[in-house]
Amino acid sequence: MCLSLSGQVSEPDPVFIQNLYQKALGDQQGYFWLSDLCKEAGPRLAGSPGDAKAVKWAVETLDTLGYEKVLKQEVDVRHWVRGIETAEFLSKGKRKALNITALGGSISTPGGDSGNGITAEVVEVKNRKDLYAKGSKLKGKVVFFNEPMDPWLINTGSAYGKAGWQRWGGASEAAKYGAVAVLVRSLTHRLDDFPHTGAMTYEQGVKKIPAAAISTNGAEWLSKELLKSPHSKVKIILGSHDIGRKNSANVIAEWKGIEKPDEVILVGGHLDSWDLATGAQDDGAGVAHAMHAVWLLKSLGYQPRHTIRIVLFANEEFGLDGAKKYAKEGLEENRKHILCIESDGGSGAPRGFSLPAIIHDKSPELIKELDNLLARYGCKEWTQGGSGADVSQIIDDGVILCGYRADSQRYFDYHHTSQDDIKSVHPRELELGSASIASFLYFFDKKL
Numbered sequence: 001m002c003l004s005l006s007g008q009v010s011e012p013d014p015v016f017i018q019n020l021y022q023k024a025l026g027d028q029q030g031y032f033w034l035s036d037l038c039k040e041a042g043p044r045l046a047g048s049p050g051d052a053k054a055v056k057w058a059v060e061t062l063d064t065l066g067y068e069k070v071l072k073q074e075v076d077v078r079h080w081v082r083g084i085e086t087a088e089f090l091s092k093g094k095r096k097a098l099n100i101t102a103l104g105g106s107i108s109t110p111g112g113d114s115g116n117g118i119t120a121e122v123v124e125v126k127n128r129k130d131l132y133a134k135g136s137k138l139k140g141k142v143v144f145f146n147e148p149m150d151p152w153l154i155n156t157g158s159a160y161g162k163a164g165w166q167r168w169g170g171a172s173e174a175a176k177y178g179a180v181a182v183l184v185r186s187l188t189h190r191l192d193d194f195p196h197t198g199a200m201t202y203e204q205g206v207k208k209i210p211a212a213a214i215s216t217n218g219a220e221w222l223s224k225e226l227l228k229s230p231h232s233k234v235k236i237i238l239g240s241h242d243i244g245r246k247n248s249a250n251v252i253a254e255w256k257g258i259e260k261p262d263e264v265i266l267v268g269g270h271l272d273s274w275d276l277a278t279g280a281q282d283d284g285a286g287v288a289h290a291m292h293a294v295w296l297l298k299s300l301g302y303q304p305r306h307t308i309r310i311v312l313f314a315n316e317e318f319g320l321d322g323a324k325k326y327a328k329e330g331l332e333e334n335r336k337h338i339l340c341i342e343s344d345g346g347s348g349a350p351r352g353f354s355l356p357a358i359i360h361d362k363s364p365e366l367i368k369e370l371d372n373l374l375a376r377y378g379c380k381e382w383t384q385g386g387s388g389a390d391v392s393q394i395i396d397d398g399v400i401l402c403g404y405r406a407d408s409q410r411y412f413d414y415h416h417t418s419q420d421d422i423k424s425v426h427p428r429e430l431e432l433g434s435a436s437i438a439s440f441l442y443f444f445d446k447k448l
């Protein structure tokens with residue numbers, strides 16, 4: 001680890017930081033860019049026409065801002081499409097439509113859009129232990145995973161991580177016992193009618209079965225019905241399927257440093273979104289944060305010591321294709337990343353930042369300084385570990401990987417749903433995030 005704190009530079013100036021916040025709240029440029037991205041590109045699942053529009057939009061927008069370099073790094077991405085998705089509950093003459101959506105990567109039911117789907121008895125599984133206990137009883141059944149996100153975890157991302165196994169690997173876990181399909185409770189604390197998609201994977205060597213998410217209200221209802229009528233069935237039709245590889249791109253803008261141009265401070269988000277909405281929260285907000293944070297510094301006449309690079313990554317949602325390509329190839333061999341930060345937690349008001357142990361545990365004086373400068377703006381949580389998924393792929397020797405932490409309470413109301421659009425974004429909360437990230441970049445540009 002080569003954390004070398006430079007002694008010769010001027011200290012971060014609290015007045016300059018105040019100016020960053022004032023400018024962000026005054027110009028609302030991040031919100032403007034985010035609205036424009038959502039409108040111009042729309043939903044932008046990797047490899048889709050919307051994704052291509054987003055790349056074009058990002059290049060054209062960054063091109064107007066006077067950076068030394070704006071370029072596309074071509075990325076080959078997985079492309080999956082959704083198709084028809086319906087589910088119906090069937091019990092003793094009772095029929096009811098269920099709100100479902102295919103999980104990203106799911107195969108179709110037999111015959112795809114034009115087939116008759118799968119009709120089978122449905123068995124509820126409340127947690128991993130319940131899955132193992134029910135084991136052989138799952139043969140030929142639709143397994144209904146219904147472990148809610150833990151309501152007692154204050155950080156909703158932690159609750160998401162804890163319950164995420166059902167979505168991510170539930171299909172293969174159930175298929176090992178002979179299940180024919182899975183329905184997974186949507187990953188949100190909120191009780192509503194919107195199913196949440198998101199990536200799932202199939203374990204090698206295990207039969208692939210179709211997988212869909214059911215809304216939380218749907219899951220609560222289904223659970224109660226199954227208590228009354230344990231042998232009820234569901235009929236599921238999914239048309240989802242992979243259609244091969246497509247082209248996409250990371251979009252990169254570079255602002256050259258005046259003292260250490262070969263050392264890069266990177267700020268990023270991911271340009272792709274799910275296909276159910278325009279992805280204003282995930283991760284349009286991160287795109288706006290990265291673009292706006294650097295623009296705030298530039299428009300206030302700041303001269304960075306290090307090269308500052310904005311990277312808008314391709315295909316985070318479906319396998320980190322853009323991040324892997326960026327990390328593997330880099331742009332120039334003689335450049336070295338010293339700090340990378342990603343915003344991929346939505347547009348909520350700032351709470352703080354995650355930092356690696358080398359800073360968090362070993363440089364408490366730095367945390368104290370950051371806290372002195374930023375606590376008044378809402379940044380008070382300095383946690384260890386957990387940068388964004390994209391920047392976590394960058395493993396340059398000694399690189400400091402960080403994450404922006406927005407307030408998480410409402411993020412999973414929208415995440416991966418049809419509701420993740422610009423209406424869910426509060427402009428001031430978004431702009432406070434841009435200013436916080438700008439201040440963080442400024443702080444470390446001075447310190448490293």
Ligand SMILES: [Zn+2]
Nearest residue numbers: 282283316344
């Ligand atoms: Zn994301």
